[in-house]
Amino acid sequence: MQNKTRNLYLIPYVFWILLFVIAPILLILYYSFFDIEGQFTLGNYTDFFSPVYLTMTLSSFWYAFLITAFSLLIAYPTAYLLTKLKHKQLWLLLIILPSWINLLLKAYAFLGIFGTYGPANALLEVLGIGAKQILFTDFSFLFVSVYIFIPFMVLPIYNALEKLNPSLVDASRDLGASSWTTFRRVIFPLTLDGVKAGCQAVFIPALSLFMITRLIAGNRVITLGTAIEQHFLVTQDWGMGSTIAVFLIIAMAVFMIATGNRRRGI
């Protein structure tokens, strides 16, 4: 009897997963076997292994890696600091606040800030460095992406740090470990799950970024996301778009497994 009700509760979940997770993935897989004229083909897959798409894949991974690395570098100390502050919730709210604002709006704001006559260059001018081209460079692309993704990195790390039992840190210090050793041997390993979750939340969306590549990088950075958008909206080559999507899904699955939590069932 109890088992039956439990199964009943499962129905909406199973439906949801089937309709919005399994079915779309199967559809993408299905479309990837058709060429632009609707003929069955494996050509999309051979095309994917041409130099154009391979370079694109490499550069997507490289930029996603950089975005994740910089986010982590900034987010970890921030999260650590947050746990030490008095009004934690308020500070945390302030960090999450920007993610309530529409992404497009934020990107447009950066167009103004980084422009030749924008405040960023005015500051450089005052500092005596002189105006530089900031917009449409790798720097601006990474900066804006990191800015957008930081809340997603801070939150899981903050949660992990909050859960950390402070007596473990005290014990480590009492037993004579320096603060660096304490961090390296106690704090960081115990918050590794948060770091992994944060990396997943940043790396995977970063891999398929597309709008920012046009707005902030002026299409000088091309990622797989850009190519998918092009194929679906402009060329109407849904087959090739789907093929790239299939590879993205595979890449993401590999990344999830690689960073996944191996200690199951605690």
Added chain:
Amino acid sequence: MKQLVRMFTAVFLVAFVLIYVTFQLNSTEGYSSGNTLSIYNWGDYIDPDLLKQFEQESGIKVIYQTFDSNEAMMTKIAQGGTTFDVAVPSEYAISKMKEENLLLPIDHSKLSNLKYINPRFLNLSFDKENQYSVPYFWGTVGIVYNPKLLGGKEITSWNDLWDGDLRNQILLVDGAREVIGMGLNSLHYSLNDTDEAHLQEAKNKLNALTPNVKAIVGDEIKMLLAGEEAAVGVVWSGDASEIMSENDELDYVIPEEGSNLWFDNMVIPKTAKNIEGAHEFINFMLDPEHAAQNAEYVGYSTPNEKALEYLPEEIAGDKRFYPDPSVTDKLEVYDNLGKRMLAHYNELFLEFKMYKN
């Protein structure tokens, strides 16, 4: 849990109140669900006051949606599902939509204002006898440049863009046909060329342009050029006139090697439900005074001959935006190259974007 319930109740309550208010507002203004007209147009491509005026005069509620490429528009119409009563595709898209049976014929007897259109823009190759489409705007692709930032240098041709002095100064519009077409034109090939050797040559020539290209952007190009973010931009003529109205320093030129001449026409897609209203709207836009008001707002060139009389002389007499037939005769209209060739153009464009020197 209690808090959660309270929050959701609040959200639902607000939503219901809003729906009720809109419903009330609509019915007091005499709009009912049956009397609506869905218009699907390019972004920033109509004077919003005209839409209000049309609503008042006809009593039809306008639902206005925008697209940013012909391809996106066609995909949405081909998929069906959404009602669009009027759309504004470009010429090659019209011939493609005709082929795919996505258009409904237009009843000329319902368009009393069609006679004001300059015959030069009627009965064109992509739609003989204007069976399916009526001219909305026309224009060219060319170069906007800022002589002040270029130290007084003048630009007259595509090949001027390859000048080493223009390093990091050029903004390109994010369109495969425009950019590949520019490459082909600079080599004096047709911008409808499908010869593989010519296309590769054009791509290699474009690759050599990359040091000069600052960015390849969408509609932001207007804001960036007006703000003097870069000195040179490859844009559609109407965007150029809009940019120039914001910044007097800039000038526009139709390159001497030739360029693209395009037409955006109003059509009634197969998804239309309010065909009567669609004709009424098209006729409304063909009215010379309305066409003039729209042309002044949008900045593109109107094909409406009578409307030119209502436009100030500095607009209607501007040869950069209303070039003589002797100039436009040398320009080319995009052919419908077919899906496969279009995909190839896009592939080349993608390779150009990825090229790093």
